[in-house]
Amino acid sequence: MHRRTERNEELAQFLRAMRARLRPDDVGLPSLGRRRTPGLRRQEVAQLAAVSVEWYVRLEQGRVGEPGTAVLDGLAQALCLSPAEREHLHVIARGRVPVPSPVSLPVSESLRVLLDGIPLLPAYVVDFRLDVLAHNSAAAALFGEEFGTGDTDNVARMLFLSPRVRDMQLDWTHVAREVVGNLRAALGRHHDDPRLVEVITELRAGGSQFAQWWDDHTVRQRAHGAKRIRHPSVGDLAVRYDTLATLDGAEQHLVVVTPADAAAERCLRVLMVDRAGSLSGPGLHTLAAPAHSPEGSRGGVQPGTSQRLRPGRR
Numbered sequence: 001m002h003r004r005t006e007r008n009e010e011l012a013q014f015l016r017a018m019r020a021r022l023r024p025d026d027v028g029l030p031s032l033g034r035r036r037t038p039g040l041r042r043q044e045v046a047q048l049a050a051v052s053v054e055w056y057v058r059l060e061q062g063r064v065g066e067p068g069t070a071v072l073d074g075l076a077q078a079l080c081l082s083p084a085e086r087e088h089l090h091v092i093a094r095g096r097v098p099v100p101s102p103v104s105l106p107v108s109e110s111l112r113v114l115l116d117g118i119p120l121l122p123a124y125v126v127d128f129r130l131d132v133l134a135h136n137s138a139a140a141a142l143f144g145e146e147f148g149t150g151d152t153d154n155v156a157r158m159l160f161l162s163p164r165v166r167d168m169q170l171d172w173t174h175v176a177r178e179v180v181g182n183l184r185a186a187l188g189r190h191h192d193d194p195r196l197v198e199v200i201t202e203l204r205a206g207g208s209q210f211a212q213w214w215d216d217h218t219v220r221q222r223a224h225g226a227k228r229i230r231h232p233s234v235g236d237l238a239v240r241y242d243t244l245a246t247l248d249g250a251e252q253h254l255v256v257v258t259p260a261d262a263a264a265e266r267c268l269r270v271l272m273v274d275r276a277g278s279l280s281g282p283g284l285h286t287l288a289a290p291a292h293s294p295e296g297s298r299g300g301v302q303p304g305t306s307q308r309l310r311p312g313r314r
Contacts, residue, residue, distance in 0.1 A: 008062035010092045015060050018079040019045055026080065048078035067093050083249050099189050105250040107134045114254070120268060122257040124148070128186045129196045130155040130179065133252065141271040142231065142257065143168075156183055160203050160210050170228035170236065180213040181220025188219070226260060234271060237264035 020039035024031040029044055046056040051071060058064050067075075072093055076086040090098040107125050115123050115136040122142040124135035132148040132155065140147055144164070151165075152158040158165045159176045169175055183200055190196055203210040224242045231237065238260035246252045259265035 007092060007095070008064070011089075012060050012062040014089065014092060015045075015075070015079070018081065018085070022080060027078070045075070045078050049074040051075075069094070069098060072098070103249045105248060105252070107252065108246075108248070111246070111252075111254065118256070120272060122268070124255055126155060126253050126255060128190060128251040128253075129193065129199055130183065130186075131195070137275065138268065138272060139257075141275040142229070142268070154199055155179060156199060156203060160207060168229050168231065170230055175225075175227055176209070177213055177218065178220050178222055178225070180210060181218045182222040184214065184217065185219045185221060231267065231271065233274060234267040237267040239264055 019042070020037070022040050023038075024040065024044065027040070027044075027048060029040075029048075035041075042057055042060065043053045046053040049056070049071070051074065055064065059067065069090070072090055073086070075081075076089055081089060087097055090096065111125060112134060115125070115134060119137055122136070122139040124139045124147075125133045127133060132153055135148055143152065146152060151162040156179045159169065159172070159179055160166075166172055183196070186196060187200065200214070204214055222243055224240070226238065226240045228236055228238050240258050240260050242256050242258070244254045244256070246254070259268055
């Protein structure tokens with residue numbers, strides 16, 4: 001016998017409210033007979049969620065212990081909950097956020113505009129696999145025109161597979177270990193993602209350092225930090241970096257590199273001026289009008305912008 005608690009009552013009220021807003025035809029059920037109250041019947045929710053009617057009734061009465069994650073996901077699907085509502089369901093039922101299932105989304109138009117709106121700060125977008133999805137002109141000036149392609153199409157791959165990038169990173173050990181820990185955390189959330197497994201497998205086979213650090217099971221989140229970069233044109237510069245997360249379910253992150261001192265700020269400006277002089281177009285470019293292509297496409301480049309989008313490995 002389970003005692004009613006404040007959490008149980010909150011869960012019961014939420015389930016009743018979500019049930020009341022749905023009609024049978026919203027979930028593919030026939031609407032038979034007149035209903036005294038709006039919404040689905042308890043037995044209909046139980047049927048859709050593949051649980052017993054008796055158990056669901058007790059759940060709505062606050063007389064059930066902590067439901068399992070699979071059961072809660074079944075209820076979320078049955079009640080047509082949004083991602084935010086599904087997360088709330090898990091929090092009030094179990095006291096913790098569920099592991100998200102990332103959705104495949106293109107880099108949003110507003111995020112592209114933001115990238116181009118900070119022309120003096122290197123910035124790029126990655127997903128949870130650390131694949132580089134887009135970047136601005138300053139990132140190309142700092143990391144090279146090929147940034148985001150070949151061995152630099154993924155932050156982890158470029159740190160371990162590109163000798164040029166490795167030589168640039170004066171704090172390579174610290175940065176590389178952080179990245180390994182980030183991949184370990186990502187694998188814990190998405191152990192069956194093919195692209196993530198592909199990156200990790202390649203790096204484990206490619207060098208003993210990655211394999212050694214991988215096997216120590218260090219878990220880290222790449223949120224912010226400081227490092228030193230040695231650039232062949234301007235020498236050494238001290239920078240900071242911050243990682244900002246999107247909240248649209250795609251697990252994309254905007255990484256922004258900022259100068260740690262006045263000398264680094266001057267170096268970044270010099271790099272932008274040099275890049276502008278080496279290209280046919282201006283370094284600080286005018287944004288082009290959005291291309292008339294389907295929003296679902298991740299490939300292609302907006303005419304006139306320095307930002308590059310990779311075809312997705314989703």
